Amino acid sequence: MIATVIKNPKPKLETRARLIEATARLFSLHGYNGLTLRSVAKEAKANLAAANYHFGSKDALVLEMLRERIQPINQRRLELLEEEKNNNSNLPLGVFQIFRTLIHPIGEEISKSANSRCSLAQLVARTFTEPTEFIERMHHRFFSQIAEIYHRELSLTFPNQPAKEIYWHLHLAVASMLGALAQHRRLEDFTKGMCNENQVDEMINRLTKFVSHGFTHGLRNSSPS
């Protein structure tokens, strides 16, 4: 019994983690089809068979990687939303406040990952263009929950707007957010160097403002709180 406890003093979980990290990097660079187990093994300095041992298949590896990256962001969103609601007690939240809780968590993660060699922005962007069925299913599961929560919150802020109108513009807001994240690496090029792509905070702030105004003024009869 004691032996069982002492066993694995150094659990050597590293390989698994390295595989996940390499998968994230290569997936965001080359997409699902461009990612090969060989490239993952090489990048992670692991053996070719390691990925199949730890995850069973290429599909399972990519899914696990996505799950590990996306879930903390969604949790943080809900946390921030709760915080804002507690601070404002019974008042409906402002549009800007709401979208800040949606956009900032992913901005924070992108800032964190800015120094690493894998851009979270590009990873998220890619998962939303990849039509591989299991990725679609995963996003549906991840996102339909949180979309309902934000729809409800925005309905409180714009009580005179029909659900459909809120849906339309929430859809546009989310699409804009994803587009901005996906295009972020092009910013410096696009602006001929005038805007720096390293200032993630500035991008997030501008994006939040952009989206809030697009949402509010796009509505038929805007009645912001």
Place this chain on the structure above:
Amino acid sequence: MIATVIKNPKPKLETRARLIEATARLFSLHGYNGLTLRSVAKEAKANLAAANYHFGSKDALVLEMLRERIQPINQRRLELLEEEKNNNSNLPLGVFQIFRTLIHPIGEEISKSANSRCSLAQLVARTFTEPTEFIERMHHRFFSQIAEIYHRELSLTFPNQPAKEIYWHLHLAVASMLGALAQHRRLEDFTKGMCNENQVDEMINRLTKFVSHGFTHGLRNSSPS
């Protein structure tokens, strides 16, 4: 000499065109890496060697397909921009007018392609997430021209805004447009069926409004014409 003229009474250009069409469809579905010459040949009911014969390589085939789809849209944009400028003689154009010329041409093409089996929206979206080098280069070439033109036009409309500010929000506007196009097929799902993804016109109109307001009100001191 006469023989030379009579030759090719039925030029049999079909195969080439079918290859292009199949490439567009498969590229937008599976991305560059997911597209195989075998799948293209099958889809186009052509021979496996046909693609290499007509285009030389997989790269060249995809590039030619992209060129044929993107260039007419950009031309239409410039046409519409000229029309608006002629109608307004010397006045600077409104933001909404400007973004309409940017967004409507691609909306028209998407509407046209709605009945075909290849969604232009998804194709465009994909080219903007694929980081394959030659696609990046192509977009740089296609887009840097037209970005400058729109930047100049917006600077006339907002003469008090520094170039950097215009760049920032033009970038966000373009990113939003691309995001909305990319996410369009998710609309019906996202809204639990309340919004119909077949109404491309409605999407384009809402998007144009959304982007115009985001652009205008996002600026530090907005002074729309």
Place this chain on the structure above:
DNA sequence: GTCTATAGAACGATAGAC
């Protein structure tokens, strides 16, 4: 858990007959 070795299939590209 990590390795080597390899099976079995699919890939891009080309040569050469028609």
Place this chain on the structure above:
DNA sequence: GTCTATCGTTCTATAGAC
């Protein structure tokens, strides 16, 4: 222009030694 046949490469996945 279109075809068949095939080369050389690379892929996912697995079997089995350590």
